[in-house]
Amino acid sequence: MKITPRNLDFHLRAARRTAAQLGILLAALSATLLSVGCMHRQSAAPALHAKATGSAIVIVSGDRQLGSPGSLLPQSLVLQVNDDQGNAVPGAVLQLAGPAGVTIRPAQALTDDNGQVTVRLTLGGISGLYPFTATSPDAHGKTVSLLIPEYAAGYQQQVGFQVNATYCSRCHDSNSTVEQVSNYDNLAVKPHAFTSGDIYNKLSHADLSNIIAHGGVAVNRSALMPAYGWTLSKPEIEAVISYIRLISDPPYRAPGLVYDKQ
Amino acid sequence: MKTPKTGFLASCLAFLRDPFRMFGVVSFVLLLLLTIAPAKDYFSQWHGYQRQYLRFISHRTDALTLQRHFHGGIQQIWIPQMSVVDRCQTCHVGLTETSLADVQQQPFRAHPRIPHKLTEFGCVICHRGQGAATTVGQAHHSEMAGEEPILPARYMESSCGQCHQGPLEGTPKLNQGRLMLARYGCVNCHSIVLPDGTKLQATDNPPPLTHIADKTTREWIYAWLKDPTSYSASATMPNFKLSDADASDISAFLIANSTPNPGDTMPMPAAAVHGPAPDPTAGASLYGESFCASCHATQNAAGNLVGGNLGPELTNVGTKVRPEWLTAWMRNPQHYDPSTLMPQYRWTDAQLKLITAFVQSKTNPDLLANVHLSPSTPAQIAHGKKLVIEYGCASCHQIRGIDKPDNFGPNLSRIGSKPVVQLVFLPGMERTLPAYLTQKISHPRSFGPSLHMPKYNFTPAQVEAVVTALLPLTDRSFELPLNLQRPAVQETHYEPTDKAGQLMTQLNCLSCHRINGRGGDMAPDLSWEGSSVQRPWLDAFLKNPNTLRPALIRRMPRFNLTDAERTILTDYILAVYQTPAFQRDELPLTGYSPDQVEKGRQLFYSKYACQSCHIVNPNQDKGYIGPTLTQVGSRLTAAWIYHYLKNPQALRPGTMEPNQHISDDDARSLTAFLMAQKSGASQAARK
Known part of the structure; x- marks a missing residue:
């Protein structure tokens, strides 16, 4: 159909309708993709559901160890999640991250009955300071974190x-x-x-x-x-x-x- | 379809029929061909890294210096006598730039400080990989025959071990691994010959089984064979994963094969038997006073092992040994095992009763509660013998009628050069030599259930240490030029002689003390003890060894020596164990002027601040890292004090005492001050 000044209004409305339909379609498509993506990420590392939240992370043992580059640290790192009163919180989610090249087993875990998590750390291949970060969500939707230094000695x-x-x-x-x-x-x-x-x-x-x-x-x-x-x-x-x-x-x-x- | 193509070709040919045009086109093609080589070069991996490096350093404040040091093109270290052609620096451009030490981005980080120059050794001698390769893949990850992948960082210390056969300060993992190869008896089955021709010797001292029935029961042997760690957490014997029937048969054979040895068992002396029942607290305190824990560990209530590891763990020993055997052993351990490290304590009958009762009380009834063995049959005994031969038990233990097999396990002298293509990997395993060795040590039977290699109770860190000690056993270590080989210091065969020598063998002095290059490292080296101490002190010390270093937990036990025995030992030590550096009576023991003593006191407390580590006046000084010096004037010779102050490491290599470069004058004054610290006299002098 040829566009003339007379039917211009009709064409504009049709174009708007098509654009709206297209928009909805795109939104739906991206939402699907996003949800699929999220599900994919979940399947890679299933998110742990916190049964409780704490307000502080403390080191029980295993920080400031000296290892050789690329090696498993001699002692496990033991972390504890505490509440406001300083009591151990069992069932809180604790996540650990470190610099490139390190291995953290497990990288996230629920605290045990004593409110503790035991982690084995392997250092990266070059000597120097390896700062690890432990994080745990608190009751207010924020996270508490703690820096744990370990050292690889050349x-x-x-x-x-x-x-x-x-x-x-x-x-x-x-x-x-x-x-x-x-x-x-x-x-x-x-x-x-x-x-x-x-x-x-x-x-x-x-x-x-x-x-x-x-x-x-x-x-x-x-x-x-x-x-x-x-x-x-x-x-x-x-x-x-x-x-x-x-x-x-x-x-x-x-x-x-x-x-x-x- | 054919017509247009023919038409195109025809028109091309028509176009080229003109010689000028032809020349032009050929020149163009030639030019194009000529650009291939420079283009390949330009787009090569290493060129990319060099461009990346130049971009990387241009952001830094030291860009000018780094750019001045930069040389483009292939960089090569060539050492013909070690067949090293290393082009690693072509991509690892910043290796020698100290200012790039903290850079995290590889391949541009500077090499960390080591005692060698890169240009003298190259890279592959330590890191392995292909030095001549110029692509990342070929250099680092090749698995082809004759090539080897790069060594993971966690085994880096192993490379030092190719030249250095002895312990090094900076390689704790390698040192630990080497000690483990000897301590866990790996070299009893696998012979390891080092490049200097010496054979690695085991230090685990496994007990002879010739008279084992005197010592323990078949039930205990069965439980131990099934799982040594169930009896003692620190057992060095590995787990052979035997079936119940096999363990039962081996235990039947060992008991049947054992011959009684008169003197291996003895009843408690009559005098002791009729006394009062042994007091457990007195037994515990005798155990403590005899410093049994210096060598033997026991598990405390918290489950931690406390004590030394020179002797076996004693947590459950009462469940193992027969009381009559224990009594005989405590009286003279060398009768049962001539190579034992345990001294002859010379306990009195009453003490013998206390100590055996105390040791015998350390039991674990659960261990043998479920072990019920039916009486052995000749068939079982015969099968047991077959198994003992099959598993190579005689490689470690002395067993009557079975010779020690030669090379029971594969020879590991060159295991570090084993090509990856010759190894059998399990599905899903990383295809490298260290990964293979790790799997082989931690799960030996995963390569086949019929293999004989036993499973050791090692932590992952211990396995890593053993692998680190195996990797330097390479072909290269045998082909090194002589000037690079650093053999380990070998233990001498020193034996003290005469009556004193016999006494020292009975007391097993060399289990803890080192003399003339042989012996343990738990106690001080006695090679020059004769130059060091005064006679009355030595005699009194042998009678009742009071501790010199309050900070130490391992101490000399008291042996009930007779006066005559003490005289023999004192005479021998004072006469024979002399340093060639000086005469022991070079300086007088007494007669120093009060002025000199006072000057020494000033130097002791202010200039050299010796009170940081030593105590002279117990009311005021607190340092207890060094020996207490309250009565040092009655203990040491003046000549020893003087020369020790001048250079402590010359007389006691590795001592913690720093060499303070003390002048002759100061050393004389300090000697005068220290010689004034006499027993009995010290109290009076302070008042």
């Missing part, structure tokens, strides 16, 4: 850890066990834990190397820190520093190192 950091275990940790680690008693409480001037990034991140590589090699006195610090320059080799001192840098919290960012502008 060769140098592994050497540093060994040197630390032999010479440093007796004083610098206040955690006392039957196998390794800590000397921390016996010292008049308390040494800093190697994790305290707010102290160590301010010290340059040269500063740290000086303190280790020449002792506390040489840099106007406590005389209780002996000089290790005649006991440890230069690579060993470098290794200890790289270990301190690895486990530092907040993470260490070297001033000399250049980071991506983004």
